[in-house]
Amino acid sequence: MIRRYLLLLVLTLLAGACAAAPPPSATHVLTLHDHTFHVELATNNAQRDLGLMHRTHMAADHGMLFVFPYNAVQTFWMKNTLIPLDMLFFDKDRKLVSMQLNVPPCKADPCALYPSGKPAMYVLELAAGTAAQLDIQTGDAFSLEGPIGPVR
Template identity: 60%
Template structure:
């Protein structure tokens, strides 16, 4: 009975004998540095962003993807940690940097707009942009499927 149990469980689990396929986590590369990211591609996820989080690992971030290129503005309502906010155009070139943006402690919260039209916005832990030496014009490389943007 035992010698049949393992092969039977393998077949029931959909085993084919091939090595399992492990999907790579979504990531971006900027100025030679790789960051694991969460994608915010719909209105609800873009609105919630990194709210209510108290920490963000130095090699993690959130990439906001908009269905259009336009002036983008972010605020820090209910965001509990300072962030760097980096704005990229449709060509994924950095067009604007807002460094060390503090959490909003009282309404009304200030808005931090891009200096030029943007389609992608990357939020990283405060100080990261300066630490890795990003500059306007740097290219953002995106690994992973940003899915359907809504």
């Protein structure tokens, strides 16, 4: 009887964990400085809050594009983010206004804050070192294939 109860408990916990896990995001094709990236979009508060947390790796040609409903100074941190990143901040016209490069994972609280310094509506996170390797510069603009969808 106890064995059956434990099995039921384990199955219930696993089912709950699967239900709570975010579904894999579809990727969109983003072009920046003549280079193509496959990016996940973070267009609502829940997606933006989770970001790239808990990931142990990211392919060199992948990233995440955070889309905000407003153009303002954006501030990011690396809490629970396990991989170093480049953060590229773009304004409402999709032009690069600032960068935070080679941002290390946060290993203990309090985590450092990384502000855009200038108003931004989009933040692109890529593997650390990508911006330098591709010589990405302030003023570069990105294009995105397909619609972004609703932003909340």
